[in-house]
Amino acid sequence: MAGRAAVPEVIWARPERAGRGPRPAFTRADIAAAAVGIADEGGLDAVSMRHVAAALGCGTMSLYNYVPRKEDLYELMFDAVSGEHELWEPSGDWRADMMRVARQTRELMHRHPWLPRLMSPVYGFSPNALRYLEHCLACLDPLQDMKYGMKMQLVGLLNGVVTMYVANELSTAERTRNLPWSEEQENAARIAYLGRQVATGAYPRMAAAFTEDPGPIDLDAVFDLALERVLDGFDPSR
Amino acid sequence: MAGRAAVPEVIWARPERAGRGPRPAFTRADIAAAAVGIADEGGLDAVSMRHVAAALGCGTMSLYNYVPRKEDLYELMFDAVSGEHELWEPSGDWRADMMRVARQTRELMHRHPWLPRLMSPVYGFSPNALRYLEHCLACLDPLQDMKYGMKMQLVGLLNGVVTMYVANELSTAERTRNLPWSEEQENAARIAYLGRQVATGAYPRMAAAFTEDPGPIDLDAVFDLALERVLDGFDPSR
DNA sequence: CCTTCACTAAGTACAGCGTACGTAGTTGCC
DNA sequence: GGCAACTACGTACGCTGTACTTAGTGAAGG
Numbered sequence: 001m002a003g004r005a006a007v008p009e010v011i012w013a014r015p016e017r018a019g020r021g022p023r024p025a026f027t028r029a030d031i032a033a034a035a036v037g038i039a040d041e042g043g044l045d046a047v048s049m050r051h052v053a054a055a056l057g058c059g060t061m062s063l064y065n066y067v068p069r070k071e072d073l074y075e076l077m078f079d080a081v082s083g084e085h086e087l088w089e090p091s092g093d094w095r096a097d098m099m100r101v102a103r104q105t106r107e108l109m110h111r112h113p114w115l116p117r118l119m120s121p122v123y124g125f126s127p128n129a130l131r132y133l134e135h136c137l138a139c140l141d142p143l144q145d146m147k148y149g150m151k152m153q154l155v156g157l158l159n160g161v162v163t164m165y166v167a168n169e170l171s172t173a174e175r176t177r178n179l180p181w182s183e184e185q186e187n188a189a190r191i192a193y194l195g196r197q198v199a200t201g202a203y204p205r206m207a208a209a210f211t212e213d214p215g216p217i218d219l220d221a222v223f224d225l226a227l228e229r230v231l232d233g234f235d236p237s238r
Numbered sequence: 239m240a241g242r243a244a245v246p247e248v249i250w251a252r253p254e255r256a257g258r259g260p261r262p263a264f265t266r267a268d269i270a271a272a273a274v275g276i277a278d279e280g281g282l283d284a285v286s287m288r289h290v291a292a293a294l295g296c297g298t299m300s301l302y303n304y305v306p307r308k309e310d311l312y313e314l315m316f317d318a319v320s321g322e323h324e325l326w327e328p329s330g331d332w333r334a335d336m337m338r339v340a341r342q343t344r345e346l347m348h349r350h351p352w353l354p355r356l357m358s359p360v361y362g363f364s365p366n367a368l369r370y371l372e373h374c375l376a377c378l379d380p381l382q383d384m385k386y387g388m389k390m391q392l393v394g395l396l397n398g399v400v401t402m403y404v405a406n407e408l409s410t411a412e413r414t415r416n417l418p419w420s421e422e423q424e425n426a427a428r429i430a431y432l433g434r435q436v437a438t439g440a441y442p443r444m445a446a447a448f449t450e451d452p453g454p455i456d457l458d459a460v461f462d463l464a465l466e467r468v469l470d471g472f473d474p475s476r
Numbered sequence: 477c478c479t480t481c482a483c484t485a486a487g488t489a490c491a492g493c494g495t496a497c498g499t500a501g502t503t504g505c506c
Numbered sequence: 507g508g509c510a511a512c513t514a515c516g517t518a519c520g521c522t523g524t525a526c527t528t529a530g531t532g533a534a535g536g
Contacts, residue, residue, distance in 0.1 A: 008419045008427040013434075021512025022502045048493065059515040061495080070494065071417070120409045125432055130441055137443035148447035157464055160402030161395065168394065171358045179309070181246045189246040194363050196251075203368055205375035209386035226395055229471025238476075259483025260531045286522065297486040299524080308523065 011072040012079075012126060024066070026056055031066055032080035035073055036112065043177045044114035047073070074118055079126035081112050087135040090142075095231050097139035098154075102162050102227050109166040113174055116167040119159070145236065154234050161230055165223055249310040250317075250364060262304070264294055269304055270318035273311055274350065281415045282352035285311070312356055317364035319350050325373040328380075333469050335377035336392075340400050340465050347404040351412055354405040357397070383474065392472050399468055403461055 016028055034055040039047050049070060053060045067073045086104060090097055109115045123129060136155045143151065176183040198207045232238055254266055272293040277285050287308060291298045305311045324342060328335055347353045361367060374393045381389065414421040436445045470476055 008423040010428055010431040013427075013431045018512060020504055020510070022504095022514085024513070049495080050493080061497095061516075062514050064495075065513060069417075071413070120413070121406050122409050122413055122428070125428055125435075127435075130435060130444065134441045134444055137447070141443075147453070148443070148450045149452055152447060153460065153464060156406065157399065157402075157467070160406070161398060164395075164398030164402055168359050168398070171360050175309070175358070175360055179307075185246040189251075190248055190360070190363055193248040193251050197363075197365075197368060203372045205379075205386070206368065206372055209375070209390060212386045214387055215385070222391065226391060229395070230468060232471040233467025233469075256483060258481075258533060260485085260533090262484070287524080288522080299487070299526095300485050302524075303484060 009068070010125060011068070011075055025058065025062075026066065028066065028076055029080070030056065031063070031073070032076040035077045036080050039077065039114045040112060043174065044117055045178060047077075047114075049073070075123055075126060078115075078118050078123040079128045081108060081115060082126060082128035082132055084108055084111075085128070085132050085135070087131065090139045092142055094140050094142045095235065098136075098158060098231060099224070099227060101136060101139065102158055103223075105159065105162045106166055106223060109163070109170075113170050116163050116170070117174075119163045121156075143236070146234075150234075157230060158227070161226065165226065169219065247306070248363060249306070249313055263296060263300075264304065266304065266314055267318070268294065269301070269311070270314040273315045274318050277315065277352045278350060281412065282355055283416060285315070285352075287311070313361055313364060316353075316356050316361040317366045319346060319353060320364060320366035320370055322346055322349075323366070323370050323373070325369065328377045330380055332378050332380045333473065336374075336396060336469060337462070337465060339374060339377065340396055341461075343397065343400045344404055344461060347401070347408075351408050354401050354408070355412075357401045359394075381474070384472075388472075395468060396465070399464065403464065407457065 017024065031052065035047050035052050038051055038055060049063050050060045052073065053063045056063075063073075067076065085101075085108065088100075124133065133155065137148070137151055140146070140151045140154065146154075172183050172186055176186050179186065195210075197203065198210060201207070255262065269290065273285050273290050276289050276293060287301050288298045290311065291301045294301075301311075305314065323339075323346065326338075362371065371393065375386070375389055378384070378389045378392065384392075410421050410424055414424050417424065433448075435441065436448060439445070
């Protein structure tokens, strides 16, 4: 009988090292690093209990001594990359600080393209996620008249927008990872189909959008612009 | 030899009914409806080729005559629920129209809680998705000086914010669907842990946020407010 | 009309998944 | 030293997507 936990439990609440028994062979950081490495390499779907265990050099079922469910492995991964956020002394310019946070989050997600899929408030309780949130709130200290509830909204909205933006940036790349053809082929096929549909005349505004001179397509600039718009909405001086 | 397609191909580009051979037993709409029903009932993870085939009353492998890959089944599902968008004659007030679009999308996602997970621009080429996008652009006609590129940005950002908002609303509910305990138990465990962490004093602003009077917690009002903020950023009259 | 052949339908099989369970070995505490 | 708690891990089960094979159907061409 292996009396394993079957009760609601946050993984961060269970001690990493128990008092009795042999010294565990790995730390949570080891496991998280292995899983993150696999996900960076082969996508989130490559992260299986068997693969992670193999990367660590242990039996598959031994992993369950550290991670009660696969969900918790995801939680470990999320916390690990949350720790990559650089946290600085707030500058006093909350807009500049929030833009810096957002740009950094975007870079983080480009480094770990599986991260948007794991973005969820249920992972927001991990140590590094809490540190990150506290840092965001610190950056918003200049907004003295804004309630914390609203600040949380602001941070949440900003994170959400960054997540969606990067998810869109990476969508075809991540999709074709498990498909038998390349991203370029996929895009070409879809654009060709779209062109045929628009040519039917059923979507006049879409057609206009496609004939319009797109101007400079600087993804970084578009990102900044969208973010500035969101901040505009919260700026009391506007 | 069953010459199945192994080339990049949008499912909407292949004809639903071939010239020769017996009449197919189902339409794409039948299949989409079955899959949507299963997802509504048991979550997206309950949608397997076997389940959908069983719901249709056919063999598992027969499904592959209609849907070359499971990805395409998702695409069918996305298109089917995209068809549930109500499209009206634009009122001339673009802000009011966009708010109505956003509220409707939120309702749609509450009706189909798996939809946020499928939200991706790669599905934006389906017939109903194109109709929806054209409708959004029509609602933005009053913004005569705005380029279509920017209007696309606006629609994309709005959809993204709605998606993230609803994903957050539903996160614990969808998470506990596959967990052996209830959403309430899960939330209680996490809040208890969070309380313990905040009590350590390591997160002073988080602590302040939790002691602050939260005021009215009307999720609908918060949603509207966040959306209005995003629209503010695009409003030339502000 | 009858042949032809593209198409539909379905079964079998395989590799991979999460994980329940049982067992053996190791270590710290009384 | 003995006991209890813990680690480690192999086996097994039910599930997944889907490649491949075979059989049957029905519209088009001669």
